Every structure is written in structure tokens, then in C-alpha cells.
Amino acid sequence: MAHAVLRTLTRHNSHRGCLDILEEEEGFGCDSRRVEAGRIMTQRLFEEVYNSIRRDLMRGKLKPGDKLPSERDLAEQLGVGRPVVREALRALENSGMLELRKGVSGGAFIRQGDGRAVSRTVNDLVFLGKLSLDQLTEARSYLLDQAVRLACARGTDADFAALDANVERMRVAIEAQAVEASISEIMDFYALLGTAAKNDVLTVIIGSLSEIIAQILLALRPEHLTDLVAMRREVLDKIRQRDADAASAAMAAHMAVLHAYVVQKSGNLHMLDLEPFDSHA
Amino acid sequence: MAHAVLRTLTRHNSHRGCLDILEEEEGFGCDSRRVEAGRIMTQRLFEEVYNSIRRDLMRGKLKPGDKLPSERDLAEQLGVGRPVVREALRALENSGMLELRKGVSGGAFIRQGDGRAVSRTVNDLVFLGKLSLDQLTEARSYLLDQAVRLACARGTDADFAALDANVERMRVAIEAQAVEASISEIMDFYALLGTAAKNDVLTVIIGSLSEIIAQILLALRPEHLTDLVAMRREVLDKIRQRDADAASAAMAAHMAVLHAYVVQKSGNLHMLDLEPFDSHA
DNA sequence: CAATATCGATTGGTAATACCATTTGGAAGG
DNA sequence: CCTTCCAAATGGTATTACCAATCGATATTG
Structure with missing residues (x-):
């Protein structure tokens, strides 16, 4: 049977x-x-x-x-x-x-x-030129801003602890020059932020957009990721104080730097070679 | 061989x-x-x-x-x-x-x-219970708020005219008791809003979320859609005045009504029968 | 007896093939 | 010149066969 x-x-x-x-x-x-x-x-x-x-x-x-x-x-x-x-x-x-x-x-x-299928689909749209990187980063900034504000309102101590741990892991990975690990932790940060915001829809969407940024970063092999740690600590600090406006501002500053780097460095996406079809591994 | x-x-x-x-x-x-x-x-x-x-x-x-x-x-x-x-x-x-x-x-x-593949994927997540309708409507409200604000800043007269025409078509359809046509126009409104906001990423995401709302509305066969016209005219009016805060507030009120209706009426999604696999027709 | 090695049955993965259904364009006929 | 109809090309489906991977049961060995 x-x-x-x-x-x-x-x-x-x-x-x-x-x-x-x-x-x-x-x-x-x-x-x-x-x-x-x-x-x-x-x-x-x-x-x-x-x-x-x-x-x-x-x-x-x-x-x-x-x-x-x-x-x-x-x-x-x-x-x-x-x-x-x-x-x-x-x-x-x-x-x-x-x-x-x-x-x-x-x-x-x-x-x-899970959100992976969404990610892949959005990914397709971006890399097929239907969506521009400019607009992607802009939309992502808005979503993250909202997530930060929600996290201020709803985040629990456990959420903040998880974010702390993530930033620490990121610091270690960056110091160890482990690019893949660094970027992996960088992405986890956004997912944890979504968790703290208590909205899975937001989390999935942010994850989809962030994954694209991650792929680009991975292809660019950036060197100076160190300032990310400080920036995120500041964001996290403001969130913990439940100061939504301050946290939002800190996050916006962070995004401005990161997105400017990504948009500028990746002039034409066609140079990048990515591995699609994750097979839901 | x-x-x-x-x-x-x-x-x-x-x-x-x-x-x-x-x-x-x-x-x-x-x-x-x-x-x-x-x-x-x-x-x-x-x-x-x-x-x-x-x-x-x-x-x-x-x-x-x-x-x-x-x-x-x-x-x-x-x-x-x-x-x-x-x-x-x-x-x-x-x-x-x-x-x-x-x-x-x-x-x-x-x-x-286009965004249809994204829509279908998000759709799956919602109807498979991974994402709740509450969170969906919440996220959608945030996105629409952002879109409205961007439309205030960037919308052109042509964009506003298109929105006007859409609202008018919606009014006619609603008065004619044409439910399908009404809902179709209702959805177009959000797409046009995205166009006015000049951010395709936002447009695609909003469209994906809105499509789910549309499906639910379609299954619910709502009766009193008339107030939608007034609400949208107000939103549109504020946008035209470039008054972001007022437009945002009007939109928020609109969303509050609509989403409350949808969430309340569609207790369990399992009752709804939808037609997936649009085959990209 | 217990741990390990082996075999086999089940299942997805790939291939080759044949035939059906549909569409289109051009040939035949008006 | 227009219409009609047929035939080739192409995707859609079915059939069959075999390969590859996995896991359980059995046999083997310590």
C-alpha cells in the first residue's frame, strides 16, 4: 500500500x-x-x-x-x-x-x-530590462522605510536580539573577507527586519528586491563593506528606542549609500552573470 | 545518433x-x-x-x-x-x-x-495560506500611500486625465451593474496610479496585490460600489492639487473601507473558487 | 548479534517515436 | 482577383523504453 x-x-x-x-x-x-x-x-x-x-x-x-x-x-x-x-x-x-x-x-x-518563486519572477523582470535598477532601489527604499517604522512599533526584544546577532555575524564575515558570507548576512538583515515588522507580505517583497541587490553585489565583489556595520548598528539603535523618524532617517542614509554604489557600479547589467533557477534548493 | x-x-x-x-x-x-x-x-x-x-x-x-x-x-x-x-x-x-x-x-x-507572472506567484502564496489577507491589505495600503505621494510629486496632466477617464468609466460600469467591468476598471485605477507615480516596480507590486483583491471582489459580487466613485474623485482631486498629505489621507480612508469590506466578507478564502493559470492570454 | 554490504523495487529523468491538432501560406479553381 | 482547399510545419499528446537515484530489505560479515 x-x-x-x-x-x-x-x-x-x-x-x-x-x-x-x-x-x-x-x-x-x-x-x-x-x-x-x-x-x-x-x-x-x-x-x-x-x-x-x-x-x-x-x-x-x-x-x-x-x-x-x-x-x-x-x-x-x-x-x-x-x-x-x-x-x-x-x-x-x-x-x-x-x-x-x-x-x-x-x-x-x-x-x-515561500517567497523564492516571487523572487525569481521579479528577478526576471529586472534582468530582462522591464524594470530598471533605479526604480527598483527607489521602491526598495520605500518598503524598507515602512518596515523600519513598523519594526519600531511592533518589534520585540527577541527580534532586536536576532538583528543584533545578524549584524555581529556580518561584521565577522566582512572582517574575514568572506564576500559570500557577508552578502548572505546582509540579506538576512532585511528578512529579520521584515520579521520584526510583523508583516510577511512586506517581508517577501523586500526579500525579492533585496535578492537582486545581493546578486549584483556578489558580482561586483565590493571591498569596503565595513561602513555597513556602523550604519546598521545606528539603524538598529534607533529602532530599539522606538524612534521611528530617526530610524527611518538612518535607514534612508544607509540605502542612499548602498543603492548609489550599486546603481553606479553596475552600469550595464548585461555584464553580470548570475545563476538562475535555484531549483528551490 | x-x-x-x-x-x-x-x-x-x-x-x-x-x-x-x-x-x-x-x-x-x-x-x-x-x-x-x-x-x-x-x-x-x-x-x-x-x-x-x-x-x-x-x-x-x-x-x-x-x-x-x-x-x-x-x-x-x-x-x-x-x-x-x-x-x-x-x-x-x-x-x-x-x-x-x-x-x-x-x-x-x-x-x-509583464507583471502577470509575479501576480500569479504572489497569488499562490496568499491562497496557499502562507500570506494572510490582513497583512496583504496592510502592505497594499503602504504601497498605495507611497504611490499617491509620488503621483503628487511627479504626475503629469496626462496621467491625471487618464485617471479621470478611468473613474468615469468605473462610474458608468457600476451604474450599469456590470460587476466584471467595474472591477476591471477598479484595478486599472491602481495601475494608472502607478504610472503617475513613475515607478514601474511599485506598479507591478501594487498590481500583484490588487489582483488578489480583485479576485475576491469578483467572488463576493459586491453591491454597493457606488461610494468608490466619490472616494476616488476625492483622492484624485487632492493629487491634482499636489497635496500629498491630503491625498494620502483620502487614499487611506478609501483603503480602510475597501479592505475592511474584503477582509470581513471573505472569512475563509477556501470558499472562493478562482481561475488560475491565465496562460498569459 | 550487530554492523555493514549488497541487491532490488520504486520513482523520477531522459530519450525516441509516432501520431494528432492547429495554423498558415500557397496552389488550384472559380 | 478572390475564394477554397490542401499540405507542410509546428506544438500537443501518447506510448514505450531505458537510465539514474534512492531507500528498504535481505544477505553477509565482523
Whole structure:
């Protein structure tokens, strides 16, 4: 009983196999052609599978950690070919909703989505030239300003301690000339700021924009990151005092320096070589 | 003839310049089996194709409107199977970078990415429960506040005229009881606001968040939208006077009403049935 | 007996192939 | 010249086969 894990997964027969992942919604292209001329046929088969699983996810029928049947089983149950199932699963994986694992007791597992898919998409827009770096940094400044103010209002001591620790790690990494580690900590700072602000939406968006800055920094291999430590300590200090205006000003100063550096140094983004498709590692 | 490709049997990082679309640089020597215990075999074949095309896009080698070779040609040029090429193209389409068209003179065309992919991803996060509606509306309020202030500072008469026209269309649609049209205009308002603010990043983000609100509104089929017209006229009026604080306050009041309605009425999102996968129509 | 090594079954990953559906352009016919 | 229709090209789907990776169970060995 390999996948008893998955709930019900009812299949009703083999021929009309129109079936669904969990209940009967009138099935897919059982007979391959959309019934008569009703529909526009623009819907591709794998999209129906995609939407079906996605719908079940949204309705809570599938929870993070659950495992879907194997591709072969799904294909048989749905009455479609395995490539169709594959493409649907791939699209879902691409959206960060599924994780595909090989091997026995592998399969498609429901993920609890995080912001990485958003990051990648925003990333695409920037590097495809649809969004300019100027506007990105500007928007990022506004968002961080808001996050700082919220952190002043809502941050807890635990949040501040986490930020302290992060700044300290950053200092060590910078002193050790560990560029990758430094930038990693730099990014964590923003995430922790979002946490202190108690707004995950803000956190995700800030994370998406910051990741782009991080990639650029990584490609630039900057030397003088030391002043960042002082700046952040000042911001953190103001936040701890719950002085929103002062904290905002300090953060703005910080952003002015950082963004000016990034925008100036990375004249043309085409020079940068990045590694996309993080595979949700 | 499939495996006739040369094999640089790379050690782990030589798969850099492996390929160049359209420039006959055959095969990913990148053997799928990363040598020995080196671990981390994470990179799947189609991801290399994906990244390769993506890189060419970012470097400007491929411009919007360009057409890639057919799947069959690509498969042959790259020395991989057609399914691999397919999955890569699919992923790119999913990211909004490609458009696949059937028929002769069809193929894979480079798209100029827009914010829809971002919207869908954010959408997923919300409806999968990772992001709460409360936080979404809060973040949206902040962003719109910023947009309003920027519009006060940078908006042109043309921008304001467009906003005027939008409000008027919205009024007509609401009076005609055309719910879909009303909501469509409601959303356009935010996009136009972003345009007036002269920051595309802000526009994309606001659009993503607003689209979720729009979907909820669509599912709720609200009745009394009439007060929206008055509220927006007020906001617009303040913006035109370049009075940022007043415009911000008016917008905040507007958001308070709208968001309270949405949050209250849509107790559990699971009731809502939405249509995902817009297929970038 | 316990720790280790090996094998095999399951599952995703890739490949090759065939055929269908759709679209478009050009040829044939009016 | 216009219309109609067919055929080639292309994406979409299905089928099949095999490879690769993983993990559990069994066998082996200390």
C-alpha cells in the first residue's frame, strides 16, 4: 500500500476515467477533444491537471507534506499520458508548490510555498530590462522605510536580539573577507527586519528586491563593506528606542549609500552573470 | 545518433559556455552525471537549457519578438531529446518570458515580460495560506500611500486625465451593474496610479496585490460600489492639487473601507473558487 | 548479534517515436 | 482577383523504453 498516505484519491473506472484528484469535478478531456465546440480549446491538457491540483491545494484538501501518487499512477487515474502529468507537476514545482523527489518513496510532495518563486519572477523582470535598477532601489527604499517604522512599533526584544546577532555575524564575515558570507548576512538583515515588522507580505517583497541587490553585489565583489556595520548598528539603535523618524532617517542614509554604489557600479547589467533557477534548493 | 556529442565530461563547473542558441555550438557536454562523489547532481538537464536561454535573453542576444528554432531543431542542436527542450520552454513560458504558438510559422517567441507572472506567484502564496489577507491589505495600503505621494510629486496632466477617464468609466460600469467591468476598471485605477507615480516596480507590486483583491471582489459580487466613485474623485482631486498629505489621507480612508469590506466578507478564502493559470492570454 | 554490504523495487529523468491538432501560406479553381 | 482547399510545419499528446537515484530489505560479515 504504497501511497495510502494520500487521501482517497478516488478513481472510478478506467474508461471514462474522467477523474479528479479527490472528488468528482467533471473530468478532463476524457475523450481528448473538449466536448463539442463549446470551449475554445485554448486550454491545454496539462493545464487542467495543473489547475486541478492547484485547486485542491487552495481548498486545503492537500496539505504541505502530503505526497501525490506517482506520475504513472496519476497518468493512469487521470486517463492522460505521463508527459502531460509531468508537465503539470513541473509547472507546479516551478511555482514552488511541489517538490519532486526521486527514488522509491519519492514522488511529488506538497511544499509550503515561500517567497523564492516571487523572487525569481521579479528577478526576471529586472534582468530582462522591464524594470530598471533605479526604480527598483527607489521602491526598495520605500518598503524598507515602512518596515523600519513598523519594526519600531511592533518589534520585540527577541527580534532586536536576532538583528543584533545578524549584524555581529556580518561584521565577522566582512572582517574575514568572506564576500559570500557577508552578502548572505546582509540579506538576512532585511528578512529579520521584515520579521520584526510583523508583516510577511512586506517581508517577501523586500526579500525579492533585496535578492537582486545581493546578486549584483556578489558580482561586483565590493571591498569596503565595513561602513555597513556602523550604519546598521545606528539603524538598529534607533529602532530599539522606538524612534521611528530617526530610524527611518538612518535607514534612508544607509540605502542612499548602498543603492548609489550599486546603481553606479553596475552600469550595464548585461555584464553580470548570475545563476538562475535555484531549483528551490 | 543521440549520444554522438562530444563530452567534455566536466568536473562541476565547466558547464558555463556550453551553448549558444542559434549559434551551433552543439551539445551540452555537460554530462548529466556529475562525476563521482562530487555530490550534488541537482542540476537537471532541462534546467541547463532553461538557464542557457534565459542567459541569452538577459544578455540581449534575444530580443522580444524573436523566434527561437523549433523544438525539434533545438533538440538536435543541443544534442538533447525533445522532451527536455519542451520542459525548458514550458518553464520559460511559465515565467512569462516565452510565448508558444502552434502551427506553421509558430514556435517559441520572446515576450516582453509583464507583471502577470509575479501576480500569479504572489497569488499562490496568499491562497496557499502562507500570506494572510490582513497583512496583504496592510502592505497594499503602504504601497498605495507611497504611490499617491509620488503621483503628487511627479504626475503629469496626462496621467491625471487618464485617471479621470478611468473613474468615469468605473462610474458608468457600476451604474450599469456590470460587476466584471467595474472591477476591471477598479484595478486599472491602481495601475494608472502607478504610472503617475513613475515607478514601474511599485506598479507591478501594487498590481500583484490588487489582483488578489480583485479576485475576491469578483467572488463576493459586491453591491454597493457606488461610494468608490466619490472616494476616488476625492483622492484624485487632492493629487491634482499636489497635496500629498491630503491625498494620502483620502487614499487611506478609501483603503480602510475597501479592505475592511474584503477582509470581513471573505472569512475563509477556501470558499472562493478562482481561475488560475491565465496562460498569459 | 550487530554492523555493514549488497541487491532490488520504486520513482523520477531522459530519450525516441509516432501520431494528432492547429495554423498558415500557397496552389488550384472559380 | 478572390475564394477554397490542401499540405507542410509546428506544438500537443501518447506510448514505450531505458537510465539514474534512492531507500528498504535481505544477505553477509565482523
